[in-house]
Structure formats: C-alpha cells, structure tokens
Amino acid sequence: MADLKVQGGLPTALKWRQLEQVLPPWLRCALADCVRRRGQAVYLAGGAVRDLLLGFRPVDIDITVPVGARWWAKELAAAIDGTCIILGREEEAARVVRGEWGVDFSSFRQGTRTIEEELTRRDLTINALAVRIDPLLVSSDAKAVPEQAVPILDPTGGLADLAGQRIRIAAPDSFSADSLRLLRVFRFAATLAFTIDDHTLTLVRRQRRLLCTAAPERVAHELHLLIASPGSHATWRQMASTGLLEEIFPELTAGLGVEQPKSHHLDVFEHSLEALRQMERILRDPALFFPACTTAISAYLENKRNRLRLKWAALFHDLGKPKTRAVDVDRGSRITFYNHDRVGAELFRAIAHRLRWSREDTEHVAKLITWHMRPFHLANVARDHQLTLRAAIRMIKRSGIELPGLFLLAMADALAGQGSERIKEMEEELIALFRHLEQVRFTHVEPVRSNPPLLTGKDLIDVLHLCPGPLFKRILTAVEEGRMEGSVRNYGDALRVAAKFAAGAVEPATKERKSDA
Numbered sequence: 001m002a003d004l005k006v007q008g009g010l011p012t013a014l015k016w017r018q019l020e021q022v023l024p025p026w027l028r029c030a031l032a033d034c035v036r037r038r039g040q041a042v043y044l045a046g047g048a049v050r051d052l053l054l055g056f057r058p059v060d061i062d063i064t065v066p067v068g069a070r071w072w073a074k075e076l077a078a079a080i081d082g083t084c085i086i087l088g089r090e091e092e093a094a095r096v097v098r099g100e101w102g103v104d105f106s107s108f109r110q111g112t113r114t115i116e117e118e119l120t121r122r123d124l125t126i127n128a129l130a131v132r133i134d135p136l137l138v139s140s141d142a143k144a145v146p147e148q149a150v151p152i153l154d155p156t157g158g159l160a161d162l163a164g165q166r167i168r169i170a171a172p173d174s175f176s177a178d179s180l181r182l183l184r185v186f187r188f189a190a191t192l193a194f195t196i197d198d199h200t201l202t203l204v205r206r207q208r209r210l211l212c213t214a215a216p217e218r219v220a221h222e223l224h225l226l227i228a229s230p231g232s233h234a235t236w237r238q239m240a241s242t243g244l245l246e247e248i249f250p251e252l253t254a255g256l257g258v259e260q261p262k263s264h265h266l267d268v269f270e271h272s273l274e275a276l277r278q279m280e281r282i283l284r285d286p287a288l289f290f291p292a293c294t295t296a297i298s299a300y301l302e303n304k305r306n307r308l309r310l311k312w313a314a315l316f317h318d319l320g321k322p323k324t325r326a327v328d329v330d331r332g333s334r335i336t337f338y339n340h341d342r343v344g345a346e347l348f349r350a351i352a353h354r355l356r357w358s359r360e361d362t363e364h365v366a367k368l369i370t371w372h373m374r375p376f377h378l379a380n381v382a383r384d385h386q387l388t389l390r391a392a393i394r395m396i397k398r399s400g401i402e403l404p405g406l407f408l409l410a411m412a413d414a415l416a417g418q419g420s421e422r423i424k425e426m427e428e429e430l431i432a433l434f435r436h437l438e439q440v441r442f443t444h445v446e447p448v449r450s451n452p453p454l455l456t457g458k459d460l461i462d463v464l465h466l467c468p469g470p471l472f473k474r475i476l477t478a479v480e481e482g483r484m485e486g487s488v489r490n491y492g493d494a495l496r497v498a499a500k501f502a503a504g505a506v507e508p509a510t511k512e513r514k515s516d517a
Contacts, residue, residue: 011053011159013149016136022048022058023133027103030079031063032137034072040065042137043115045130046122049152053129053162054192061103064118064130069105070094076103110177116155120171123181124188125158128170161197168197175203179210180218182244187226190235201242208244219248220355227311230284233277236315240269251347252315254322261335262421268321272314274416279314282412283307289411289427292435293404300404309361310405313368314412316351320344345370367402368409374399375410379429382436392440393484403441407434444484454494455479463495466502475501 046062073094077084082098092107112118119128131150156170167189239245246253255268320343328334345366352362414426460466482488
C-alpha cells in the first residue's frame with residue numbers, strides 16, 4: 001500500500017498518479033471535457049478503489065455522478081467512438097465499451113443526495129469507497145496533479161474491513177435491496193480470501209430464501225466467479241452452513257449424510273467438496289500428479305474454460321448418488337450406486353438449464369460427469385492384464401478432446417476417497433493408464449486420423465451396393481478402428497470388413513458395465 005496517506009495504520013488517500021492506472025489519457029481527456037460542459041462532481045467508486053488499495057490492477061471502472069449518468073455515458077461513447085449500453089430499469093446506469101475497456105456510469109441511487117449517502121446503499125463495505133476526481137481532471141497545474149492526494153470517502157468503514165480482510169454488508173437492508181448480494185458475500189470472500197463477518201453470516205442465514213428472486217443469469221455469473229477462485233472449496237462449505245447452498249443446489253446438498261462404501265471415508269456431499277479441493281490442488285501444478293503426460297494436459301488446460309469446467313465437474317460428479325443408492329444384500333450388504341454417473345449428468349443438465357448456462361459449457365461438464373467412472377473401469381481391466389488395444393482405442397475415440405479432463409477428474413476423485421478398502425495404488429494406476437492411452441493415441445490413432453480414409457460412403461454404394469443410412473457410420477467406424485488396430489491395412493481389407501459387417505457377421509459391441517461407487 002505504498003504512496004498512501006496513512007492514519008492509524010489505515011490508508012486514507014490515494015495519489016493522482018495511482019488513479020491514472022485506472023484512467024488512461026484518452027478517458028481522462030474525454031471526462032474532462034464532460035466536466036467542463038456539465039459542471040458536476042465525478043467520483044471513481046467501488047471496485048476500482050478497492051483494487052488499487054489492495055495492489056491489484058483494477059478491471060472495472062465505475063464512475064458515479066449525482067444525476068444524468070446516461071448523458072455522461074452517451075457523451076463519452078461519442079467522444080471515444082465507443083458503444084453505449086443502457087443498464088438497469090429502476091436506477092439510472094449505462095456502460096460504455098471500447099475494445100477491451102468498459103466504463104460504468106451510475107447516478108446516485110435510491111434517491112440519495114450525497115456521495116456518502118449513496119455509498120451506504122452499496123453491497124459491501126469494501127465496495128463502498130470512492131474518490132472525487134473532477135477537480136484534478138480539469139486542473140490547470142498539470143505538473144502538480146500527479147502528486148496530489150485524493151481523500152478516500154469511506155462512510156461504512158470499508159478501509160478498516162480491507163485492513164482486517166473482512167467481508168461485511170454496507171447496510172442492514174442490503175440483502176432486501178438486492179438479493180444477489182447474498183451470493184456476492186461468498187464470491188468476494190472466495191476471490192479475495194477474506195473472512196465473512198459473523199453478523200453478515202447471520203443475516204445470510206435468516207434471509208437466504210430471498211435469493212430465489214435474483215435473475216438466474218446473475219446467479220450463474222457470481223457462481224462462475226466464485227468457483228474460479230483458487231480455493232473455492234472452503235467457501236462452498238461455508239455456504240452450506242448458512243443454508244444458502246441448499247437454496248441454489250438442493251441436488252448437491254442431498255448428499256449430506258449419504259453413506260458410501262468403505263472405499264470412501266466421507267459421505268457423498270463431503271466427498272464432492274473434497275474432490276473439488278483436490279481438483280484445485282491438481283490445477284495449481286498438474287505436473288506433480290501426471291508427471292509423464294504434461295504435454296497433453298498442458299494443451300488441454302490452455303483453454304481457461306476447461307479449468308472452470310473441471311472444477312464444476314469435480315463438485316457435481318456424484319450428483320446422481322443419492323438417487324441411485326441401494327444396498328446389495330447378496331453381496332454382503334454392499335452399498336451400490338449403479339448408473340449414478342448417467343443420472344448425475346441429467347441432474348446437472350437440469351441445474352445448467354435452470355441457471356441459463358451456455359449449451360457448450362453444459363455439454364462439456366455433462367460429458368465429464370457421464371464418463372467420470374470410465375478411467376476406473378479401464379484401470380480395473382488393466383490391473384488384470386486384460387486391456388486390449390481395441391478397448392484403448394475406443395476409450396480414446398469416445399472421450400475425444402476430453403480425455404485429459406477425464407483423467408484429471410479421476411485423479412481428484414481418487415484422492416478424495418481415502419477409505420479403508422480403497423485400492424492403494426489407484427493414483428499410480430491412473431497415471432500409468434493415461435500414459436498408455438497417450439502412447440496408443442500417438443502410435444495408432446493419430447496416424448490414421450491424419451491420413452485419408454481407406455473407405456468412403458461412395459465405395460459402400462458403388463462397390464457393395466448398399467443404401468445410405470445409419471449402417472454407413474457403423475461400417476466406416478469399424479473400418480477405421482480395424483485400421484488403428486492393424487487388422488485393416490489396405491483397401492481390400494477395408495472392403496472385406498465392410499462386407500462382413502453389412503452381412504451381419506460382426507458381433508455388436510458388448511454392453512457397458514454399470515457404474516458403481
């Protein structure tokens with residue numbers, strides 16, 4: 001917190017040269033012109049001030065004016081060749097977008113008349129901070145401006161809460177004013193690694209049911225920001241302790257108290273949180289967990305969206321267990337969860353639909369949940385030395401680009417299950433299996449994919465006189481797999497496989513095993 005005026009150990013001012021990090025020259029120039037024409041007080045408020053105090057580079061620029069926020073936004077958009085987007089229905093607000101830059105304008109909200117009063121209507125004390133910038137925007141002494149101190153306006157005690165790393169609501173009626181703030185409390189606690197004030201937690205507990213009035217899209221946005229933080233697992237547990245998590249994901253909290261087989265040491269809910277914790281450990285340094293497969297995993301994780309999807313998959317991978325739990329008396333009263341992966345994927349899709357998730361994110365996470373037992377099933381086969389080349393190829397083809405994700409998820413799942421009857425070498429088996437599949441992919445799958453197919457639909461029509469239909473895909477897949485296995489080497493081999501398949505000589509694939517614990 002260098003360059004801050006300090007009083008009693010707390011910063012009370014920012015220097016103008018610090019504020020220039022937030023306000024590039026083109027923005028300062030345009031705002032100064034608006035100040036001269038409008039003659040209003042202009043405040044930089046909210047997250048930008050908070051982030052400067054914490055030593056972060058602010059992402060959001062939040063400008064507050066007494067009245068006329070939309071006028072300011074339209075004038076700024078015209079001056080910088082940006083786009084003006086009108087926001088809000090009840091309050092006057094607008095956003096100006098220029099490339100990667102975004103500037104939000106808002107007028108004093110809820111009938112307030114001073115900036116201090118307006119700040120008390122914000123969500124959290126650490127976001128209820130502001131500095132007045134209009135005098136320095138139009139200052140005639142350009143050389144003196146950079147070193148001038150700008151007092152921080154702090155009517156709710158946000159500076160003390162920043163110093164104490166504490167999350168506290170700005171006013172007693174904060175949640176009733178905007179129910180999404182119930183969730184923002186936890187999002188900021190997770191992203192900043194702050195502690196939530198006890199009184200704030202009590203109010204969350206009492207008013208948690210208000211969250212149902214918030215727009216699903218806004219809820220989803222906050223949840224994505226929350227789970228993207230490096231140590232979100234502890235925040236989910238705290239949300240559960242207030243009852244708020246049950247309001248959002250009753251399907252997840254249904255796992256509370258659901259006992260598992262002795263391969264697990266936690267109930268279904270706690271196991272899910274532990275799997276998320278382990279996933280967060282893995283994502284910090286994947287090479288520690290898969291030392292021989294760093295190239296494939298690094299390529300997969302280059303897509304930041306995949307990191308987010310993996311965390312959601314870790315949290316939700318056992319959603320289906322409460323609904324599928326049974327006790328098999330014939331097997332010594334063994335607890336089973338047959339098909340929990342498929343049931344869980346459908347429950348997840350319902351959640352994603354409820355929260356208006358994108359189709360792409362939904363299907364990626366659903367596939368990870370559906371397939372999360374496959375690495376374990378394949379490891380069981382490999383343990384008995386029965387893993388065939390065909391089985392490896394089919395696993396690679398079916399999982400596609402999600403193969404690294406499936407093994408990252410399996411590793412998190414394995415690490416989260418530390419029961420007395422767990423397979424002790426499970427993690428090592430997963431590493432060895434993924435290494436083997438990568439070798440098969442490199443030596444058998446990719447060479448075939450990178451070359452033209454031996455057989456096409458035209459051949460099936462012209463040579464075998466078949467009618468186009470679903471059978472074509474099955475034949476061409478069989479030929480491709482034979483080529484990857486080495487049993488199909490040329491056009492003649494391909495035709496013979498196709499003819500036998502068309503005649504019904506090829507056995508259908510065996511049914512997949514049910515998914516257990």
